[in-house]
Amino acid sequence: MRGLDLRYFVRRISMFFLVVFVAASFNFVIPRLAPGNPIGAITSRMANASAGIENGQAMFEAYRKRFGLDEPIYIQYGRYMWNTIRFDFGQSLSAYPADVSEIVRPAIGWSMGLIGVSVLITFALGVTIGALLAWRGTPRMVKAVLPITMIGGVLPYYLLAMLLLYIFAFTARVLPMSGAYDSGIRPELSGAYIGTIARHAVLPALSIILTSVGGWALTMRGLMVNTIGEDYMLLADAKGLPKRRILWWYSVRNAIPPQVVHLGIVLGYVVSGAILVEIVFSYPGLGYQLYQAIVNSDYTVIQGITLILAVSVALCVLIIDLIYPRLDPRVTYVAESSG
Known part of the structure; x- marks a missing residue:
């Protein structure tokens, strides 16, 4: 490579x-x-x-x-x-004789579905907003509106979760308050089941996205500012390339590698879930199961979940470290390892 x-x-x-x-x-x-x-x-x-x-x-x-x-x-x-x-985490102390894997396996799926999708949406929105805020060709009206998306960043995500819960679940009653799907729906691959999963995921996902997108946007804006004045940007402009192509293929493409590294590390934490958000919404993810294990002093479940978290983070860091020279050709590990 x-x-x-x-x-x-x-x-x-x-x-x-x-x-x-x-x-x-x-x-x-x-x-x-x-x-x-x-x-x-x-x-x-x-x-x-x-x-x-x-x-x-x-x-x-x-x-x-x-x-x-x-x-x-x-x-x-x-x-x-x-x-x-041997990936044998034993049996749960508080839910004996259930195996730890029986508790952890479905929770991983719920956390990856909710938190993983939320993180990817946040990443895409943050990169786009940050790039448009730094780009000189962005219309003034757009630059005036985009900072509104960062308001949620001043609140911890669990406080925003409770606020959203109060407005849309308790008061307006347009979205469900807790759980991952309606109790009367059979868990099978059907339109009704997928629809109720999506409805239950809206509020937890919004609480994560609204509180995180501002950080991604500000970081991307700073990276874009550093790339806009580079020689390759001036050369692309001198060639008469379309502004949109210069923005996305020259400026964003060269500014985004550090964001991808951050994304990889964040994705490593996805399997742990957003513990407090899952507690607020009683969402059956891995974070909620970890909280229940701590409350019940369930050593085996705690050990299983935290080890999965540690391995996932270490694996994501390893993958990002190995593929980073492909993301940024300026980075090489050959001289370091051969010297």
């Missing part, structure tokens, strides 16, 4: 696996440093629900043995790392 040699490629792959190993190790340690006992929390909830548990201590010990929490910490760590290599 242009701008990339084998030594650098191998080094980056090795660094990726090292990052995943360190992340997995922290993922094992950090939940166990938190106060409280997950098995104690489970038996306590069971006792409260049934006004007491007969032979509660025996049940407590049986749960600890079943999940391997009665063994030394180094044995737990070794078993955890071996299971992680």
